Amino acid sequence: MHELAITESIVDAIVEKIGDGPVAAVRLEIGRLSGVVTDSIRFCFEIVAGGTGLEGARLDIDEPSGRAYCRNCRLEFTLDDPIMLCDCGSADLDVLAGRELRIISVEVR
Amino acid sequence: MCSTCGCGGEDVSTRVTLIEGHTHDHDHPHEHSHEHPHEHGTRTVLLEQDILAKNDLLAAGTRRHLTDHAITAINLMSSPGSGKTTLLERTITDLDGRRETLVIEGDQETWLDAQRIRSTGSKVVQINTGAGCHLDAEMLDRGLAELAPPDGSLVFVENVGNLVCPALFDLGESARVVIISVTEGADKPAKYPYMFRTADLVLLNKVDLLPYVDFDVDLCLELIHRVKPDVELLPVSATRGDGLDAWHEWLANRSAATALRSGYRPPG
Numbered sequence: 001m002h003e004l005a006i007t008e009s010i011v012d013a014i015v016e017k018i019g020d021g022p023v024a025a026v027r028l029e030i031g032r033l034s035g036v037v038t039d040s041i042r043f044c045f046e047i048v049a050g051g052t053g054l055e056g057a058r059l060d061i062d063e064p065s066g067r068a069y070c071r072n073c074r075l076e077f078t079l080d081d082p083i084m085l086c087d088c089g090s091a092d093l094d095v096l097a098g099r100e101l102r103i104i105s106v107e108v109r
Numbered sequence: 110m111c112s113t114c115g116c117g118g119e120d121v122s123t124r125v126t127l128i129e130g131h132t133h134d135h136d137h138p139h140e141h142s143h144e145h146p147h148e149h150g151t152r153t154v155l156l157e158q159d160i161l162a163k164n165d166l167l168a169a170g171t172r173r174h175l176t177d178h179a180i181t182a183i184n185l186m187s188s189p190g191s192g193k194t195t196l197l198e199r200t201i202t203d204l205d206g207r208r209e210t211l212v213i214e215g216d217q218e219t220w221l222d223a224q225r226i227r228s229t230g231s232k233v234v235q236i237n238t239g240a241g242c243h244l245d246a247e248m249l250d251r252g253l254a255e256l257a258p259p260d261g262s263l264v265f266v267e268n269v270g271n272l273v274c275p276a277l278f279d280l281g282e283s284a285r286v287v288i289i290s291v292t293e294g295a296d297k298p299a300k301y302p303y304m305f306r307t308a309d310l311v312l313l314n315k316v317d318l319l320p321y322v323d324f325d326v327d328l329c330l331e332l333i334h335r336v337k338p339d340v341e342l343l344p345v346s347a348t349r350g351d352g353l354d355a356w357h358e359w360l361a362n363r364s365a366a367t368a369l370r371s372g373y374r375p376p377g
Contacts, residue, residue: 002243002274009160017156024151028160035277035303082302083335091335101160107151 003040006101007048010041014106015052025058025107032080033066033098057106066098124237125251128223164278167246171253171281175264179373181364182249182264184280186304187288188297189270192314194222196288196347197265200360201229203353208364209262213252215244215269222267232256243274246281261375263364272301284363290315291322295329298336305336310343310359317346 014026026045030036038061049055066079072090079085084093159165175182185193194214201210212233214223223235234256236248244252249266258264266282268275287308289297292315298305305311311333313326326344333340343359345352368375 002277005241005243005245005274006160006277009163013158013160013163014156017158018154035273083299084302085335091338103156103158103160105153105155105157107153109151 003037004044004048006036007041007044010045010103011048011052011054013103014054018053018106018108020053022109023054023057023106024109025060026054027060027062027104027106029062029064029100029102029104031064031066031098031100033082033084033095034101035082036101038063062104064097064100067096068093068098069096122239123241123248123251124235124239125248125255126220126223126235126237127255128220128227128233128235161277161279164246167250168279168281171246171250172283174253175281175283176367176371178258179261179368179371180258180264181262181284181360181367182253182266182280182282183360183363184266184268184275184282184285185288186268186272186275186285186308187270187290188272188293191270191288191290191293192347193267193270193288194225196312196314196345197226197267198229199347199350199353200265200356201226201231203357204263206230209259211256211258211262211264213249213256213264213266215248215267217241217269238269242269242271243278244268244280245278249280249282261368261373263360272297272304276301276304276307283367284309286310286312288312288314289329291319291324291326295325296332298329298332302336305333305340308337308340310341312352312356313342313344314347316344316351317349 030038042059045059049057067076068079068084069076070086070088070090071092071094073086073088077086085091086093187193197212204210210231212226212231214226214233214235215238216222217238220235223233226233234252236244236252266280285308287305289311291313330342333342343352343355345356
């Protein structure tokens with residue numbers, strides 16, 4: 001349940017940046033290969049944001065797909081499976097996208 | 110609720126304890142103003158920052174400090190019961206004081222593992238995470254402050270037994286070792302790919318039990334290589350001693366690499 005700690009990192013980082021004033025919405029980017037479950041983030045957010053300026057804020061989560069480059073067949077392709085394999089069978093990949101864990105923006109009131 | 114440690118009240122928090130020392134609880138001044146939102150116009154503030162930026166920044170500072178002092182810190186991760194503590198006891202006993210070896214133990218509760226390590230003669234700090242399921246950079250920072258490892262030493266960090274959460278948190282360690290034992294399912298690397306992908310070395314432990322269990326070694330190794338093609342792999346038995354020469358050689362190579370980066374020369 002690392003999502004609890006991740007969510008507190010989100011709330012802490014936002015409060016640190018913008019203070020404890022009221023926030024209407026938070027936009028996050030959580031890639032499909034990041035190992036973080038967005039449903040759990042939503043569940044934890046309600047608890048962690050309670051009593052802060054983020055209480056009741058809307059959570060918008062972008063979930064970019066994974067993209068990888070196969071060093072074997074030199075192709076770039078989309079993948080959302082954490083077992084990262086190219087169709088050619090190779091696991092020798094450069095992951096180009098999908099591991100994002102970012103706070104993009106907040107809407108403050 | 111505090112989710113650094115998962116605590117919900119005053120009494121449950123991360124505790125860092127030098128075994129045979131005294132307990133420090135972390136400060137908990139959670140005071141938040143409670144303002145009700147009002148429906149005015151909103152404005153968007155761009156933040157564009159990594160969620161784990163604070164952890165990763167702290168981890169980078171730890172890594173720099175460790176390198177400057179030629180300290181090699183090995184983050185040991187596995188599911189509960191794979192033999193991490195037994196491996197540490199055996200490793201410290203085998204080193205027989207030839208290398209200053211210190212340990213940070215991470216568990217939700219109890220000092221049991223730290224007491225086992227303490228009986229080998231090693232200095233040990235216990236971190237109890239309370240409801241927390243992993244160590245993070247801040248906990249290791251506090252643990253190292255309490256442990257005060259000398260220059261050139263070897264520090265083992267035994268993470269909380271868990272193949273999921275510890276994978277995401279950089280502690281500032283020098284290397285990550287993931288242990289899987291033959292009493293577990295051979296398909297664990299496929300089930301927990303995030304963990305195995307972060308490993309610098311995978312130890313396949315309890316190989317002395319292979320005649321008695323249904324464990325497909327080839328399948329396990331194939332799955333590990335699928336998740337992390339270039340990872341090093343060593344079959345070992347922490348109780349019978351199989352493969353431990355190679356494990357010590359790996360540790361010596363890691364320490365030599367740290368010393369090279371820091372320009373450290375061991376005394377004598």
